Amino acid sequence: CGDVRTFRLALWAEHCGRHMEEHLRPSSLECMGAMNALAEENLDKYAGDDVMRNDSHLTMYPLKVDKDGDVDVLEHIKEFPDTGGSIKGKLSLLLPDSVTQ
Incomplete structure (x- = not known):
């Protein structure tokens, strides 16, 4: 495990609000699918009527x-x-x- 990999994993964990297994293989379809699903979920929360805490900063435009x-x-x-x-x-x-x- 190199420093760049460790930094990348920490950065994704901060953006997503948690460590995710998919981050270990960032070029995989599974990782892209998980990131898209999280981004869409966060957009729905942002646009929803209820104000709620969210530890993830990843959203789709x-x-x-x-x-x-x-x-x-x-x-x-x-x-x-x-x-x-x-x-x-x-x-x-x-x-x-x-x-x-």
Whole structure:
């Protein structure tokens, strides 16, 4: 076990709120699936009505990308719950759409 591996495992444990067996094989489909599931679970908690403690800091951004590359907001989360801000952004006269939408 090298220092980089130890650091990486500690960093993932901090982000996820716990040590996870999947972190031992970060390139595996199992690890990617576990991280995606945790990120989606945390997004649902963040967007939910109940305020709850969460030791995990990992979440997914509330957007979906279809097979053609089109980006849209998730059906159940249209704006950020804590600020009311637009998830997808809005048009700007100063900035290009690629930055704000």
